[in-house]
Amino acid sequence: MVDNAILSERVAVGFKGGPRFSTDKVTAVNMQERRLQNLSIARHYFAWQQRNTDATLIATLRAFWYDRRGDFKSWLLKDWTDFQLVAEQIGIGDGSDATFQITKTYTAGFNAYVRIIRHIKAGTLVVKVAGTTKTLTTHYTVDATGLITFTGGNIPTLGQVITVDGEFYVPVRFDGDSFAPSIPYSLPDVLDVDDLQAIEVIP
Incomplete structure (x- = not known):
């Protein structure tokens, strides 16, 4: 389900990633390699890469995740490395x-x-x-x-x-239906979010 909600650009900074192709490789006994391209279009993958993050920023991310109902609804991400x-x-x-x-x-x-x-x-x-x-x-x-x-x-x-x-933005969805922040070093105003990923939606 697509409605083009845009994640805050400030929050988007925490996502790192980029394009990925899919290639099958087979190596023969003589060490010659044959490659088969599975995808002609590169698909973009992103993962949350910030740790010890201000809890207010994580609260914004959490609210957006709820709004998207996990990976149910797609959204727009600013890829700060290529936009x-x-x-x-x-x-x-x-x-x-x-x-x-x-x-x-x-x-x-x-x-x-x-x-x-x-x-x-x-x-x-x-x-x-x-x-x-x-x-x-x-x-x-x-x-x-x-x-x-x-x-x-x-x-x-x-x-x-x-x-x-x-x-421009990249159309993505969360890859997974869980949101699991943790408190590092017993600091209640700082949170970590592990394993939060996003994957490009190809129309």
């Missing part, structure tokens, strides 16, 4: 195509990986066509899936590059 789009090219105009999906491309120069970005932080999106900033609702609209649609008369012409800037 920005900077002059990200999402397409080139042809004079007829009015829709462009927001994406982020990762490349080392050989085998680019294109990640679909669906959840943009409100008020951060900047859309440019051939370097000129466009106006929301006047020149384009954007839906809840990160799909940009240019309005009539504003469709990018042949060769015009479409870029975006902004911040």
Whole structure:
């Protein structure tokens, strides 16, 4: 069940993690290795990594966990290690195509990986066509899936590059239905939370 509740960015700092692929590997008797890619899309995994945390911060996290009913409802997490789009090219105009999906491309120069970005932080999106900033609702609209649609008369012409800037969230759910804080060193104003994890929700 998705309703796009956003975890406080201050609390989100406590989650560490990132993308993960799945690859099966078989090694023959001659030591040659064969690999089979199970997933073509990297799935993001996160775990709560802060210890000796202020109890008020944990209270906010606990309330959010209750709100999500454990892992029943998904939510949006700011991955502080990767949350920005900077002059990200999402397409080139042809004079007829009015829709462009927001994406982020990762490349080392050989085998680019294109990640679909669906959840943009409100008020951060900047859309440019051939370097000129466009106006929301006047020149384009954007839906809840990160799909940009240019309005009539504003469709990018042949060769015009479409870029975006902004911040985005990762759609996740808690991975597990338990919340187990503990008091370290008999300090009631400080709490530890162990084994709290989140996993990306792929639509």
